Amino acid sequence: MDKLVYRFKRHSNIGMRLLECPECKEILERQDIEDFTNCPYCLKDLPYNYELEDYLLDPLVEMWQAQEQSRDELMDETPEFTANLVI
Numbered sequence: 001m002d003k004l005v006y007r008f009k010r011h012s013n014i015g016m017r018l019l020e021c022p023e024c025k026e027i028l029e030r031q032d033i034e035d036f037t038n039c040p041y042c043l044k045d046l047p048y049n050y051e052l053e054d055y056l057l058d059p060l061v062e063m064w065q066a067q068e069q070s071r072d073e074l075m076d077e078t079p080e081f082t083a084n085l086v087i
Helices: 050-077 079-083
Strands: 007-010 017-020
Touching: 017 050
Parallel strands: none
Antiparallel strands: 007 017
């Protein structure tokens, strides 16, 4: 059995990655596959692997990065805040 490799396309207008179904080549959004393990168009089984997990976690990781960047900027701008920060 061949290992399934997922293909992703970056949407130029919104800057996010979209998954291409390996069987029917339809473009799948995260909402299409978050709760189901099949393509909603052709019902191809989409086995869970690290590529699919990264794709599903992208929005969460981006949010964490934005929060961390804001926190770092706040700490750089207010040195008195960092003196009282307990880590």
